[in-house]
Amino acid sequence: GPQRTKALGVYAGTASGGYCLGLVAGGLLTSIGWRWVFFAPVLLSALILLAAIPLLKDSGAPERPAGGFDLAGAFSITGAMLSLVYGVVRLEHPGNGWAGTIGAFAAGLALLAAFIVIERRSPNPLLRLGILRSGPLVRANLGALLFLGSFAGFQFLVTLYLQEVRGWSTLQTGLAMLVIGIDVILAPTLTPRLVNRYGTVPVLFGGMLLATAAYLLFLPVGLDWAYTAMLPTMLLLGLAFSLAYGPLTMAATDGIDEPEHGLAGGLLYTAIQFGTALGLSAVTAVNVAPLGDGVPPQAGLDALRTALIVPVIAGTLGAIIIAFGLRTRRALRTPEPMPAPVETST
Template structure:
């Protein structure tokens, strides 16, 4: 790639690194935030849930906005919003200020992330150059999350507010680089296209309610959860009806006729659910049962971050040699192996006994995450790249919320008391959830192995056929 290409990629990788490190650092800092601000358990949960709702609920709208209003324009504007409200979180003196700041930060990420991804997919032609760019991009995202676990622990030891101020500094640097390096593009031609307001409102409300129902399932009654999910599904049906009749739909329903895109998004949802659910359980095991400190836990899990090295180095070679679909399938099988190896975890396991699961999971992430990103955007017309990115990240975010809620619910149901034996029983039961998710994801992805090398037919690495352009 040319120096200009690397400059563009540097900016976009900086933004996705920022998003990853922001989430990871906050996870580590939550106990300190609760202690200083005197937050209840419910308020503390909302500090996390608010970001998830903003991020997951507005992602689809954010992806389409990039297509309609300009990718660079959306990226720069929402990066600025991210910077401002991250700073507001650092100055918070009460729970609700922090919750509002996290919600708006999540909304900003929902617009910024698909805009950044679509800049890559439209700046690099489909093929090896785009694949390499996307794998570097996905490796940087993973690196941000892994490094954030350690950096968050270090900053929290000084003052938890630096967990919010550090992203402000990084955001400013990325914003400055974006203004200088991201190429300007002409305003998108929206002749004959109007903003699908009814579709935007209905799908955003539907996704917010669905994510909220899943996110809060383990913290509220069954009636409230079912009611929220039912309302979300009703609004989703309203959205589909609106899109069928709209002359300029927010989401062209014909995009779902492509089996590769659907498979990629389903696999991403299940993979994210298993991955984040497993990490959550490992943190509980190390801190609640073993009594490890936050920093010890962070250093123990940083080995998963090996994917930040492998994604741009090993994965491109494997994709070139075996095809995208086979690499994804292999990554999902490795994830299932990692979870299976951790199933018999004992109360006195040494770190070397945990290490195989963690290192294999890092390899699995390297093989699955980047290629899934390629799979979800290949063969999609340029004018819909933002939408494709929004769909993918909605799948990841909803999957993460679903996985966290499922493992929490199973863990709570299977834990009878607070003795070490009871806690361990809860972990053993909940660890089945990530394993089941990984196996189901592998099953879904297996349907993409029909082509000779598991590439073009399997995951849409050929241009979309003319008929798929019809609504």
């Protein structure tokens, strides 16, 4: 209901706040020394862990039935995702040989098939496969994979453009993308109202379309673009995240029994992380593969423009997938026509 929608909007806004802090903190830490970017999260995670112990209380939910952990399932699905991402990464260097690349993809698919077999036979599966019969959940997961994958790839390319092509500092780059964090305000205020009025799927679809439009606007990027030319893309992405991030969680749990909301949430964030890795690997492969050593600025920009097509394609596919939810929603809302009265004669 409305309270849950508002809570997820606040959650999305909080996540955006973390993104904004990360952009600025990452720029500052890199200017001090790039190793701090890897060491500071260790300290921060330790503080979060220490704070979580007294602050996060058990909700009193029933414990998982005895039977152990599905380690075989966990290892197989983790290995499948790693192998598939590694296969994409290998595409960056075609000279390494296609045998290894094909082998990585084959291993990933084989491990994925093994995971399905394991889950069907396991008495205590990591993933109850029957949950995948939910159309909204599958669409939300595929949409999340493509939405976050396209953004991860785009953000990486923009970072390369600003720092490698334009020579901006890490702090300047972080501040340039800070506008995307406007959903820290919009997600908990505007999004819940839109969802309560129009529904989850239309709002989510609007966010996906805005993200794709933002990537399209950045395609003609030039060597001497002013920041004002980049600003519309950043603003549209901020609005896209405010409309899509929270509603993705809402859509992923739509129609799922409450005891399995945790499983649905776990699937969603697995899709998000896997999509982020795939998106980053894909744009890197497209951007790096045609380049050699000593690349002139114009050649680097041309390769970057080509790689920018990847987020556009991923964003478009994500919007198309979510659009099927609009059709389903419309079909459920459309009443069947009443039969015409039959005339009788006396």
